[in-house]
Amino acid sequence: MNDLKKIIYCCIIILTPVLSFAQKSTTSNFSFVDTAKLWGNTGNKVCVKDLQVTGTKQTKVYIVYREIQFKKGDSIVLADLYKELEQARFQVYNTTLFNEVKFELIALDAANVHINVQVLERWYLYPVPQFKWIDRNFNEWYRTYKASLSRVNYGIKFVHYNLSGRRDQLRIYFINGYTRNVSFSYTAPYSNKKLTEGFTIGGGYLQKRELSIKTNSNDSLLFYPSDSAVKAKADFVYKTWYVHAGYTIRRGFFTKHIFGAAYSYIKIADSVIDKRYNPNYFGDSVNSKGLFDLNYRLQYANVDNGSYPLKGKTAFVALQKRGLGFTGGVNMFMVEAGWNRYYDLGKKWYGIAQVFGSIKLPFDQAYINQRGFGYGENYLRGLEYYVIDGVATALIKSTIKKKLLSVNIPFKYFPKLLTKIPITVFAKTFTDVGYAYTKKKYDTNLNNRLLYSGGFGIDILTLYDINLRIEYSFNQLGEKGLFLHNQSGF
Structure with missing residues (x-):
C-alpha cells in the first residue's frame, strides 16, 4: 500500500503544475471561407482549383502532397468534401512531421474551391539523454529490484527525424551502465521518384551483464549469474x-509491404549451457550462434492518429524464417497476425477491440525462440510481473474509455516551433483474455491455460506522442495492483 501511495503522489506532483495553467482549447483544425457560394452548386461536385501547402521549412513540400489523396484539378463530391478534408488531415498528421496540421477551404464560386494546408513543423534534431531501467517494465524494476540504480542504463540517443526533409530518420545510440550498446539505423520511407518505396539499414554491438536463461514454475525469469553482488562486478555474459x-x-496510403533481412552473432558465457542452467538456450549445447532472419510484413493502417488512435482500424500479417534449416537448433518459422478496431462511440466515448495471434514451427523450439507474453506491448494488463512462454499464443483485448479533459497550455517561448502544449486525459476500463501454448517439458505455471485480467485507469497524452498510462489491474490469480506504462515519440 505504501508503494501504491508513493506512485500516486509522484503522478500528482508531476501533473499538478501542468494542469493548473491549462486553458480550454478553442483551436479548430479546419476553417471555411465564403462557403455560402457553394449553395448555388447545381451539380454534385466541386473542383480543387488550387492546392497549396504553407509552413514547411525543413520538409520537402512534395512529401505533404504525397499524403493527400486529392490533387489540384481533381473533383470531389460535395457531400463528401468535409470527410475528404478530414481524411487528408489524418494522413498528413500521421507522418509525425508536424505539431499542427490545419486545412483551410476557400470557395471561389459555386463549383471551385481553393485548399490551403497550414503546417507547423516539429523540432527534428534531438540529442536525448537516456536513463532507463533494464527490466521489462517499470513495475518489475520498482517492486522486484527496489528501483535499484545499479539496474539502469544511461547514455545519449542522437536522433534526426527529418534528415533531408524527406521524412528520413537517423538514429545513433551510445548506451552504458548495466548493459552497453552502440548502434545506428537509417530509414528513408520515400527513396524513389514516385515516393512509393523506401529502405532501412542498421547495425550495432550489445553487451549484457546478466542473461535470462529460463522461465521458472512461477513464470518469472531466471538469470545468469543469479547473485546480484556477482552481477554488479561480473564481466559481460552476453x-x-x-x-x-x-x-x-x-503505393497507396494505408497498405505497406515490408521485407527484411538480419544477421546477428551471439556469444554467451560457457556456464549458461551447463546442465545446471539451460543447455537448450540455443537448442543445442553450444555457447555461440549466428542467427539469420528473413521476414515479411503486410501492414494496414487507417486511423486518425497513428500514435494514439481513437477511430479507424489497423491490421497486419507477418512471416519470419530464422535459420537456414527446418528443425533443430534455432530454426524457426513464425506466423503472426493482428487486428485492431477503434470506435468513436459519440459524446466523447471510445471503444477498442484488439486481436493478436502467433504460431512458431516446429513446436520444439530453443529457449531463445519461446517468448510469448510479457515483452514489449505483448502482455495481459494485470500480468505484467509474469513471463509466459509459448510457441503459439492468442490474445484479445477490449477497452472502453471516455475523454475527461482536453486542454492547451499556451507556450510562447518558441512560437516558430510550438505555440501550445496539449494535455488530454481519458478514463478507461478494460478486460484481456489470452492463451499461450508450450510443450509440457517446461516447468511453468501459466502456459496451456486460459488467462484473463481486467481493470481501470487513466491515459494522459501530451506533446510529441508522449502518453502515460496509469492502470489498476487485477487477474485470475487474485492479485491486484497499480501499473505504470509510458510511451514516447522520442
Missing part, C-alpha cells in the same frame, strides 16, 4: 553484434 536491412513498398 555479447552480440548485428546488422539488418529492409525494403518497403507503399
Whole structure:
C-alpha cells in the first residue's frame, strides 16, 4: 500500500503544475471561407482549383502532397468534401512531421474551391539523454529490484527525424551502465521518384551483464549469474553484434509491404549451457550462434492518429524464417497476425477491440525462440510481473474509455516551433483474455491455460506522442495492483 501511495503522489506532483495553467482549447483544425457560394452548386461536385501547402521549412513540400489523396484539378463530391478534408488531415498528421496540421477551404464560386494546408513543423534534431531501467517494465524494476540504480542504463540517443526533409530518420545510440550498446539505423520511407518505396539499414554491438536463461514454475525469469553482488562486478555474459536491412513498398496510403533481412552473432558465457542452467538456450549445447532472419510484413493502417488512435482500424500479417534449416537448433518459422478496431462511440466515448495471434514451427523450439507474453506491448494488463512462454499464443483485448479533459497550455517561448502544449486525459476500463501454448517439458505455471485480467485507469497524452498510462489491474490469480506504462515519440 505504501508503494501504491508513493506512485500516486509522484503522478500528482508531476501533473499538478501542468494542469493548473491549462486553458480550454478553442483551436479548430479546419476553417471555411465564403462557403455560402457553394449553395448555388447545381451539380454534385466541386473542383480543387488550387492546392497549396504553407509552413514547411525543413520538409520537402512534395512529401505533404504525397499524403493527400486529392490533387489540384481533381473533383470531389460535395457531400463528401468535409470527410475528404478530414481524411487528408489524418494522413498528413500521421507522418509525425508536424505539431499542427490545419486545412483551410476557400470557395471561389459555386463549383471551385481553393485548399490551403497550414503546417507547423516539429523540432527534428534531438540529442536525448537516456536513463532507463533494464527490466521489462517499470513495475518489475520498482517492486522486484527496489528501483535499484545499479539496474539502469544511461547514455545519449542522437536522433534526426527529418534528415533531408524527406521524412528520413537517423538514429545513433551510445548506451552504458548495466548493459552497453552502440548502434545506428537509417530509414528513408520515400527513396524513389514516385515516393512509393523506401529502405532501412542498421547495425550495432550489445553487451549484457546478466542473461535470462529460463522461465521458472512461477513464470518469472531466471538469470545468469543469479547473485546480484556477482552481477554488479561480473564481466559481460552476453555479447552480440548485428546488422539488418529492409525494403518497403507503399503505393497507396494505408497498405505497406515490408521485407527484411538480419544477421546477428551471439556469444554467451560457457556456464549458461551447463546442465545446471539451460543447455537448450540455443537448442543445442553450444555457447555461440549466428542467427539469420528473413521476414515479411503486410501492414494496414487507417486511423486518425497513428500514435494514439481513437477511430479507424489497423491490421497486419507477418512471416519470419530464422535459420537456414527446418528443425533443430534455432530454426524457426513464425506466423503472426493482428487486428485492431477503434470506435468513436459519440459524446466523447471510445471503444477498442484488439486481436493478436502467433504460431512458431516446429513446436520444439530453443529457449531463445519461446517468448510469448510479457515483452514489449505483448502482455495481459494485470500480468505484467509474469513471463509466459509459448510457441503459439492468442490474445484479445477490449477497452472502453471516455475523454475527461482536453486542454492547451499556451507556450510562447518558441512560437516558430510550438505555440501550445496539449494535455488530454481519458478514463478507461478494460478486460484481456489470452492463451499461450508450450510443450509440457517446461516447468511453468501459466502456459496451456486460459488467462484473463481486467481493470481501470487513466491515459494522459501530451506533446510529441508522449502518453502515460496509469492502470489498476487485477487477474485470475487474485492479485491486484497499480501499473505504470509510458510511451514516447522520442
